[in-house]
Amino acid sequence: KQEVTQIPAALSVPEGENLVLNCSFTDSAIYNLQWFRQDPGKGLTSLLLIQSSQREQTSGRLNASLDKSSGRSTLYIAASQPGDSATYLCAVPPGNTGKLIFGQGTTLQVKP
């Protein structure tokens, strides 16, 4: 059974720092991995989707990497801003289906 873990559970950094969020999964036979952002009281916003054949994806200041063999993904945020404060979740599908298994999330606070 696939399990997804995110470390740390919470992170507080000063504005301008580069930071890394971690996601690990127990079954390396994944089709893809998706990173989401959730603001308090809101739904999820998709940030990046990395297919199993890819090693990384970039969008603006965000870069996500995927290492299937070690069961890990990282989300790198460059030059963090207070507006980046949110909960970040990673998720993988159990097989080639659309349903997702989520990690518990990392709550990020960027202080001005």
Next chain:
Amino acid sequence: GAGVSQSPSNKVTEKGKDVELRCDPISGHTALYWYRQSLGQGLEFLIYFQGNSAPDKSGLPSDRFSAERTGGSVSTLTIQRTQQEDSAVYLCASSLGGTSTYEQYFGPGTRLTVT
């Protein structure tokens, strides 16, 4: 274009009552998903619909939970005889297809409180 919408945004109900939660997916999206987010359990998959195929109900926690999707568009999640442990945020998502290839787009959720 319009995103995924859900109604109501908040629902307070008494234990034992039935509730219905509604989801309007993005137009043209054939796949629709329901998830539940609670403090203790995180974000859990409940059920998903893909086109005219039989829904995948493998995440429904009990037979008090059911969902339908009419006309391949709007979906309703029904919880019968609500219990306090049903209190959570119920999120709906849709995607262009039902495989892992497609990104999912989430609605704002319905916060259900059972008193």
